[in-house]
Amino acid sequence: MSLSSQPPAAALVFQTLLTQGPLTRAELGRRTGLSSGAVTKVSTPLLADGWITEMGQPAGERQPGRPATLVAVRPERARFIGVKVTADELIGVAADLTATPLATRRTPLGSRDVGTVVRAIARLVARLADGGGGPAVHSVGVTISGDVDGHTGVVRYSPFLDWRGVRLADLVERATGVPTVIDNDVRALTVAEQWFGSGAGLSSFALVTVGAGIGCGISVGGRLVSGAHGVSGEIGHLPVGGALGSAQVCTCGNTGCVEAIASTQAIVDQAREETGDPGLTLAEAVRLAHSGDEAARAVFTRAGRALGLAIASVANLIGPERIIISGEGVASYDLFADQIRRSFTAQAFGTAAECDLVVRPLPFEAWARGGAAVAAQRLFAPAGAGPQSAS
Incomplete structure (x- = not known):
């Protein structure tokens, strides 16, 4: 059945x-x-x-x-595989019906060429499918950053891979022989948090991710907001540069985007400029900021202000019960936490400032688990409408 x-x-x-x-x-x-x-x-x-x-x-x-x-x-009734695609690595998780991980694997990407990535995904899926016994893999969920249309299975644009118009779901399905769905990685992580994480049981929440990009997944009334055209929650492209005196150019081509100020690469670029060290790494920028270097601290302060403005915009627009802050960038959250809170409180309108802000570090395996959760979701919601409220 x-x-x-x-x-x-x-x-x-x-x-x-x-x-x-x-x-x-x-x-x-x-x-x-x-x-x-x-x-x-x-x-x-x-x-x-x-x-x-x-x-x-x-x-x-x-x-x-x-x-x-x-x-x-019965969690063991079906098995799914989730794959998170980054610019240089694949992270895979085999999971049961509750998206509980059964096995995890990582594999480096030697190239960002579409064919190479698809073949690497197929090999990773095969290795994960072979382990642990149990039922055959029901479906695969692949998650990737950028403009991803989960309904058609097309990656419209992924700036970190430089992909445009890639019919990824069809390509992976042909390569693996397993039904495949794809989605934006932040939306997929939001599904996992909605079902089994910090968003479980809430009528509304948002998940803001800070890292190579700045993303946002939104759940309102028990439904994931995926947008009429497959785009939603792109707070990384809110124009806040004017308020911060920044004209940094974003990967999207515009200036002053949150992502151009607060993403990890943006922080590195600005720290190099501020310190005059063209070889500065993120770890070194963090170390300098922690040691009190004013130039490095100014970069993180500006990033915190940009993030605070963006998060306040989410609170003002949808009034969520909770906003979860995650992503690899939260490893240095202490450097801009105070500025995020101050900017958020100043910009949030009225009682929107009472929104619960939760910092939740999640490894990339959790993002891959989001792919498994999306695959499981399509088991009973094939149209991709998202989970319905059961309240």
Whole structure:
């Protein structure tokens, strides 16, 4: 039985169990808004085909009459592979139905040529699929930075790979023989955080990533915002340079973007200029800033201001319960944390300033896990509409 062929009520029950279970049928009804009869009707084929299972009674509950039984998803029922593509490396994760990692692998990329990358993905998928036994891989989820259309499987533009119009989903599917979906890496990570991380159970949240690029995934009303044209949450391209006296040129070709001020490469470029050292590395810039070097600290201060303005814009626009800050750039978060908070508080309108800001360092394996989560999502939401609220 394919979950995608089941009625919407079955998908709702399955997703609620996936993200909030185990639950009794009565609690399932309360959380989904379905009647007890409807819950039983849609649960029966899911039980018969092994997607969900019955467990014992809830701990501590011994009530008269028919005892309540917990129902839960069977994580081992399906296996997925997520792949995060960076400019010089592939990170892969084999995961179960709950996106729990079963195996991880990394492999360097010798070239950014499309064919080379696709072949490297196929080899990585094969190695991950061979390990651990269990069911065959149901699908592969590949995540990549840039303008990625998950509906059509096309990478419209990825600046770090210099790709345009690449039909990546089709290419990987042909190379691996496994159904493949692709998505923007930040949106995929947001799906994983929505289901199993710091966004679980929230009606709205945003995930801001700081690193080679500045990205943002947004979840409102339990749905991931993916944009009518496949673009959303691109806060890295908000024009804040005017407010900061910066005219740095961004990879998109515009000037004054957040990404041109606060991405890791932008910080390195500015630190080299400010210190007069053309060979300065990021680690050395961080060390200089920590040691009190005013020129280096000024670069991180400006980056913090840009990020604070961008994060405040997210809070003002959607009013999320929480904004999660992650990405490889948070390793040096202490250097611009105070400035982020000050800029955010000054720019956030009214009670938007009360938004919970959470710093959550996540390794690239977690980003690859996002690819597995997107692949799992398409198991019962093939149209890519995103998870629905079960509240």
